[in-house]
Amino acid sequence: MDKLKEDKIIADLLPQEFGKQGRIWVICLLFFAALGVFAYGRQLYYGLEVTAMRDYASWGIYISNFVFFVAISLVGSLITAVLRLTNVKWSTPLTRIAEIIAVSAITFASLIIIVDMGRPERFYNLFLHGRLQSPIIWDVIVITTYFFISLLLLYFPLLPDLKIMIGFKERNGKWLQKLYEFLGSFWKNTKAQFKITDKAINILAIAIIPVAFSIHTVTSWLFATTYRPGWDSTNFGAYFISGAFLVGAGGVVVAMYIFRTHYKLEKYITNDHFDRMGKVLVLLALLYLYFNFNEFLVPAFKMKKSEEEHLLGLFTGEFAPIFWFAIFTSMFIPIFILLFKKGRRPLPAFIAGILVVVGSWFKRFLIVTPTLLHPFLPMHDVPANYHHYIPTWEEWAIAGGSLAGALLVITFFARIFPIIPIHETIIETESLENEKHF
Amino acid sequence: MPHFLMAQAVEKNTLVLGVKYYNDNNAAQHLVISAKSKIDGKFQKIGNIAVKVFITNDSNKNNFIGAGITSERGEFILFIPPSAKTEWVKSPTQNFIAISAANKLYEEARAETTITKAKIKIDTADGKIVNAKLFIKVDTSWQPMAGVEMVLAVKRLDGNLNISETATYTSDSAGAISGEFKRDSLPGDQKGNLILVANIIDNDVYGNVAAEIMVPWGKPLVYTTNYNHRSLFARRGHSPIWLELLAYGIILLVWAVIIYLGFQIRNIIKLGLD
Amino acid sequence: MSQNTRRDFIASSLVAGVTLAGCATKNPFTAEEIPDVKPSGEMVKLLSVDGEIIEVDKAFLKPVPALPASMNTIEREGIAGKKFAMVIDLSRCKSVKKCQTACNHMHHIHPGQNWIKVYPMQDAEHTAPYWQPTTCMHCDEPPCVKVCPVDATFKRKDGIVLIDSDRCIGCRFCMAACPYSSRVFNWEEPKIEKEIADKPYSCETSVPQKVGTVGKCDFCPDMVRQGNLPHCVSACPNGVFFFGDILEDTVTNGSETFRFSELIKDKAGYRLMEDLGTKPSVYYLPPVNRNFPFENKVESVVEEKKA
Ligand code: SF4
Numbered sequence A: 001m002d003k004l005k006e007d008k009i010i011a012d013l014l015p016q017e018f019g020k021q022g023r024i025w026v027i028c029l030l031f032f033a034a035l036g037v038f039a040y041g042r043q044l045y046y047g048l049e050v051t052a053m054r055d056y057a058s059w060g061i062y063i064s065n066f067v068f069f070v071a072i073s074l075v076g077s078l079i080t081a082v083l084r085l086t087n088v089k090w091s092t093p094l095t096r097i098a099e100i101i102a103v104s105a106i107t108f109a110s111l112i113i114i115v116d117m118g119r120p121e122r123f124y125n126l127f128l129h130g131r132l133q134s135p136i137i138w139d140v141i142v143i144t145t146y147f148f149i150s151l152l153l154l155y156f157p158l159l160p161d162l163k164i165m166i167g168f169k170e171r172n173g174k175w176l177q178k179l180y181e182f183l184g185s186f187w188k189n190t191k192a193q194f195k196i197t198d199k200a201i202n203i204l205a206i207a208i209i210p211v212a213f214s215i216h217t218v219t220s221w222l223f224a225t226t227y228r229p230g231w232d233s234t235n236f237g238a239y240f241i242s243g244a245f246l247v248g249a250g251g252v253v254v255a256m257y258i259f260r261t262h263y264k265l266e267k268y269i270t271n272d273h274f275d276r277m278g279k280v281l282v283l284l285a286l287l288y289l290y291f292n293f294n295e296f297l298v299p300a301f302k303m304k305k306s307e308e309e310h311l312l313g314l315f316t317g318e319f320a321p322i323f324w325f326a327i328f329t330s331m332f333i334p335i336f337i338l339l340f341k342k343g344r345r346p347l348p349a350f351i352a353g354i355l356v357v358v359g360s361w362f363k364r365f366l367i368v369t370p371t372l373l374h375p376f377l378p379m380h381d382v383p384a385n386y387h388h389y390i391p392t393w394e395e396w397a398i399a400g401g402s403l404a405g406a407l408l409v410i411t412f413f414a415r416i417f418p419i420i421p422i423h424e425t426i427i428e429t430e431s432l433e434n435e436k437h438f
Numbered sequence B: 001m002p003h004f005l006m007a008q009a010v011e012k013n014t015l016v017l018g019v020k021y022y023n024d025n026n027a028a029q030h031l032v033i034s035a036k037s038k039i040d041g042k043f044q045k046i047g048n049i050a051v052k053v054f055i056t057n058d059s060n061k062n063n064f065i066g067a068g069i070t071s072e073r074g075e076f077i078l079f080i081p082p083s084a085k086t087e088w089v090k091s092p093t094q095n096f097i098a099i100s101a102a103n104k105l106y107e108e109a110r111a112e113t114t115i116t117k118a119k120i121k122i123d124t125a126d127g128k129i130v131n132a133k134l135f136i137k138v139d140t141s142w143q144p145m146a147g148v149e150m151v152l153a154v155k156r157l158d159g160n161l162n163i164s165e166t167a168t169y170t171s172d173s174a175g176a177i178s179g180e181f182k183r184d185s186l187p188g189d190q191k192g193n194l195i196l197v198a199n200i201i202d203n204d205v206y207g208n209v210a211a212e213i214m215v216p217w218g219k220p221l222v223y224t225t226n227y228n229h230r231s232l233f234a235r236r237g238h239s240p241i242w243l244e245l246l247a248y249g250i251i252l253l254v255w256a257v258i259i260y261l262g263f264q265i266r267n268i269i270k271l272g273l274d
Numbered sequence C: 001m002s003q004n005t006r007r008d009f010i011a012s013s014l015v016a017g018v019t020l021a022g023c024a025t026k027n028p029f030t031a032e033e034i035p036d037v038k039p040s041g042e043m044v045k046l047l048s049v050d051g052e053i054i055e056v057d058k059a060f061l062k063p064v065p066a067l068p069a070s071m072n073t074i075e076r077e078g079i080a081g082k083k084f085a086m087v088i089d090l091s092r093c094k095s096v097k098k099c100q101t102a103c104n105h106m107h108h109i110h111p112g113q114n115w116i117k118v119y120p121m122q123d124a125e126h127t128a129p130y131w132q133p134t135t136c137m138h139c140d141e142p143p144c145v146k147v148c149p150v151d152a153t154f155k156r157k158d159g160i161v162l163i164d165s166d167r168c169i170g171c172r173f174c175m176a177a178c179p180y181s182s183r184v185f186n187w188e189e190p191k192i193e194k195e196i197a198d199k200p201y202s203c204e205t206s207v208p209q210k211v212g213t214v215g216k217c218d219f220c221p222d223m224v225r226q227g228n229l230p231h232c233v234s235a236c237p238n239g240v241f242f243f244g245d246i247l248e249d250t251v252t253n254g255s256e257t258f259r260f261s262e263l264i265k266d267k268a269g270y271r272l273m274e275d276l277g278t279k280p281s282v283y284y285l286p287p288v289n290r291n292f293p294f295e296n297k298v299e300s301v302v303e304e305k306k307a
């Protein structure tokens, strides 16, 4: 491939400074994150009293947000590992987007779980007194592991790109240059080095799959290891993982669209990508739908007394509006949109992606709260406000702040590093061209 | 201002004190002092009341035998100290007086109880028969007492279990009662010993008098506990072996990979620096 | 203490040795020795009924006037040789709620929250309504303990499930795990007098409650150590609650004492949600032969007032 073309790719894919839009975006995110921090300050000062959680609804949107983050972080393994191992080539430009979503989501998952703790300053007790029998400890272990594996999976493919970045000393400025050099000055593009990274990436791609499955399975066990109606299910791990793949893929589609339009990457994130991701999304939505049928239809068929209240609350009762909203936005409508070829063009796919993500967030809410409000023994001998759960502004601010924080991490990452792997794109274009020649 | 002053003059509640006499095994004699008051039409136990206790009468300073403060449950225990001896040996009946001074919330209060000295002898006979005899002090000698209601029971935590269906026994002219032990295979201690009690409960004249005896009529207790067993609900370090193997195995495996990859980064760096 | 008793004791241990030999049962668990009460060495002078002055070791004085504050490690282990249980007689409960008041008062529970709840129950349309007080069931396979990440809630030798509020991280997993809804959380700084808030925390008294940690019925091990019944048991005017040591096979409500196994057999005692396999230590006697009406005094009004 000629040098000109290569330069063009590099120029296209280099990270760019924030434009006006970018700045407004960042300022908005910073504002929401700051609001979240402020609200958390209040929570630290007054205790969990500032939330609407009470003895029955003892977990609220913090935990659903946590589950959401863990779910969306699973996408790293889907795009990078699953597609790589099955030799799917078209996913290359999406890997880094997926990986950074994974890293930032898993980071904020751990932060939000600390936010949920009544005594966050005793966090060290988890290490001092940790009991291996508790699913929370399992979660701590697998989340840490997943975080490091994701980080490595982000890092290895970044090395050749770092070398390219280091070449643009002027453009980078002092700080970034230092950062790049710190991270990758030793990369010399030698064969031996490539051999190591290729191998490492393959190992990671394999290792990340079981770990990714465990983070979400273990997260589902936080619920499934209890007796409560709606949680007491052997189906839960698979149900959670299928849902996680769905929301993760939806998140990637959304991110793809935003990066593509904002950085003008139409040549690299093509319509074809949206078409294929759209199909993946339909597949995953159908899969999730299948598990939902299992989760709700089977107990509804029996209508055990303990389950009845819970299920009716979802189908026709207090939570029915959110329930049907979540079911339709996260599954039926996206499936409907994406089944059509026209629906898989960037904009409609983007909209479908947003629907999936929003719907899935509420789906997580429905997994956590309604169950807690339908205990085995009726709610009794408590103040009236213990019977309901309507999150307070502090909870919304903190949950929103954590989402904004996750987006900030992604945004800054894209500002500093090429969001589409430059080196791999060059290689792939090359091999494509070679194919054409023959 | 006068308004304010009037508000200050809160009406004080009446405090009701109680004194109960206990004689365990003819040795450890003690008093239980209690305090209660009617609040919102119901009697409630009152804690934190300082009470002074006297023997015979409270006019003589030497008769002071102790003081205490009622607990949150509105009572305290006072063992009768050796200093009460001079008064104690004087007469077969004794007076105990409890007095509390007025405080911010309560008027001063006073309670008195009079008891006649009594003791019980307990013994057993063949066929798991429990015999007990009640003696009371008449002048300077112990005389058997008839017509007093007594209980024969097995001593248990917080309460005594009657030795049979018969709830109470009344002493005959020899002061004696007798009952058959019918609690077959009731768990005793590790040797199968049970402690039997013969007692008078809340008697107007004698207070609470009890005597104990240990008998081997119980089923020996084989004490087992799964406290040190490995289980999912055991404490840290006591998780089931399968769980430990599984968990540590997985952790080791995965982290070995991560550490291996860390070394690979080092190799890359080395290659780059060469 | 008297001569008489000592002689009998020696005689009796011989008999006991014979009985013991004939009773070698197979047991899945290792049998343990129960440690004897050791003399403290501190002697107390007392006056006997005969007017003699006697010396008694403080450790053998029962009831012990004041117990030294236990250490956390001892509190975590519990009392060896005991296995506590409760029997709640539903046929006597009129929802007087004295148990609840006493419990709330003694444990300084946050206003509005309750460790003891008295549920109006009606299992089906045509079945009779009844009152069902619930405490912590002190399950023998406690799901709450299974899930606690830091040993902040734990199962003791004596069967009691306790909470260490000095260790609890406030994750509330145990609340989700408990099927009996017996756990409450201190969402805000507990509203208690300074004097009580300043007390050193003890797992056995559960006082003072601490913000950001869980709380629940503790079976009052502090009371039991002093030879007293739990607060709810002694507070109930109808004698609904019976408490005792299952290894002694005896339960008492203060005025009546029953042989536990007989009581459960005669009255067909049962436990709540047996199907979950939690193995509660609290037994219920069915609400039969009640000679009082079931009056649900507009529960909602009461609850609104609290809110
Ligand atoms: S009743 Fe609930 S809190 Fe009590 S031991 Fe059982 S599971 Fe734990």
Ligand code: SF4
Residues within 6 Å of the ligand: C147, C148, C149, C150, C151, C152, C153, C163, C167, C168, C169, C170, C171, C172, C173, C174, C175, C213, C214
């Ligand atoms: S809230 Fe406290 S006691 Fe309950 S599981 Fe968490 S750390 Fe353990």
